[in-house]
Amino acid sequence: MQLTVHLDQYFGQFRIELQLCIKLRGIIGVFGTSGAGKTSLFRAIAGLNQSAPNQLSLIKLDGNTLEDSQKKVFVEAEHRNIGFVFQDSRLFNHLTVEQNLSLAIKISQRKEPLISYQDVVQGCGIEPLLTQSAEGLSAGQRQRVAIARALLGSPKLLLLDEPLAALDHDSRQHLVAFLNQVSELIPMLFISHSVSETLTLCDPLILLEGGRIKAIGSREQLAETLPKRRASAVVTEFDPETGKLCLDTIPDLLPEFKPGQRIGIVAEPSWLKSRELTRDD
Ligand SMILES: Nc1ncnc2c1ncn2[C@@H]1O[C@H](COP(=O)(O)OP(=O)(O)OP(=O)(O)O)[C@@H](O)[C@H]1O
Numbered sequence: 001m002q003l004t005v006h007l008d009q010y011f012g013q014f015r016i017e018l019q020l021c022i023k024l025r026g027i028i029g030v031f032g033t034s035g036a037g038k039t040s041l042f043r044a045i046a047g048l049n050q051s052a053p054n055q056l057s058l059i060k061l062d063g064n065t066l067e068d069s070q071k072k073v074f075v076e077a078e079h080r081n082i083g084f085v086f087q088d089s090r091l092f093n094h095l096t097v098e099q100n101l102s103l104a105i106k107i108s109q110r111k112e113p114l115i116s117y118q119d120v121v122q123g124c125g126i127e128p129l130l131t132q133s134a135e136g137l138s139a140g141q142r143q144r145v146a147i148a149r150a151l152l153g154s155p156k157l158l159l160l161d162e163p164l165a166a167l168d169h170d171s172r173q174h175l176v177a178f179l180n181q182v183s184e185l186i187p188m189l190f191i192s193h194s195v196s197e198t199l200t201l202c203d204p205l206i207l208l209e210g211g212r213i214k215a216i217g218s219r220e221q222l223a224e225t226l227p228k229r230r231a232s233a234v235v236t237e238f239d240p241e242t243g244k245l246c247l248d249t250i251p252d253l254l255p256e257f258k259p260g261q262r263i264g265i266v267a268e269p270s271w272l273k274s275r276e277l278t279r280d281d
Contacts, residue, residue, distance in 0.1 A: 029202025083155030
């Protein structure tokens with residue numbers, strides 16, 4: 001299955017100008033600094049931007065033209081069979097998690113989901129949440145439900161825009177393994193700011209810069225061009241009497257904070273060593 005994208009469009013002052021033709025298999029990483037145009041590219045592929053006249057867009061998926069500005073073709077987002085999960089994914093708050101998932105299956109173009117309901121619920125770790133109202137979910141729980149919902153829609157392509165950003169370490173590990181497994185059935189484009197996450201999950205990679213494609217290549221080819229990973233660590237224990245720290249290195253972790261939870265300090269180990277920590281630190 002092939003994805004073809006030719007774009008020359010303005011988003012405000014920002015110009016996205018790229019030509020992409022890529023075989024969809026597994027998880028393809030989309031990497032670039034903030035403002036490189038990653039989300040804009042996803043929005044265009046998903047059909048969330050009606051391009052203005054005189055702007056160029058050509059999007060083909062699996063031989064079907066989804067958009068062709070010259071021929072005035074524009075398939076609406078709900079008919080593209082492309083799933084997406086953005087950072088601020090919205091659920092139907094007046095429904096339970098289970099109802100949100102059932103709705104996704106109902107409106108999908110398949111009778112049976114490509115990946116079974118049970119597998120998706122288990123893989124996304126949301127079994128205990130099924131009867132809860134979507135309204136009360138934490139950011140991380142919401143993200144997991146949004147991913148489950150997108151998978152149950154059985155899309156031809158799934159666009160994931162920093163889908164793991166709000167998850168704690170364990171949920172993230174669990175979900176990464178599951179996404180890896182199901183990407184055999186549903187290919188994905190995956191945006192992450194985390195170099196380690198990109199290199200663990202994605203192959204090949206598309207590097208964006210200033211609205212243009214800087215490089216496309218295999219993980220091996222491009223790994224060296226990605227910014228070097230900073231060593232980050234979480235202090236899991238600190239004894240103010242002895243000044244002893246117990247460090248756990250977790251790359252690029254964004255913990256999901258809960259009221260009353262003990263929170264570690266994320267910092268360079270060298271910085272920690274060079275400071276005299278007090279209880280307030
Ligand atoms: N609707 C819009 N109107 C005006 N400017 C826009 C619009 N959408 C995007 N932009 C601009 O386009 C540029 C690229 O934004 P985009 O969100 O695609 O970047 P990104 O690579 O996804 O960044 P991040 O990693 O921070 O999410 C930014 O300068 C942004 O301000």
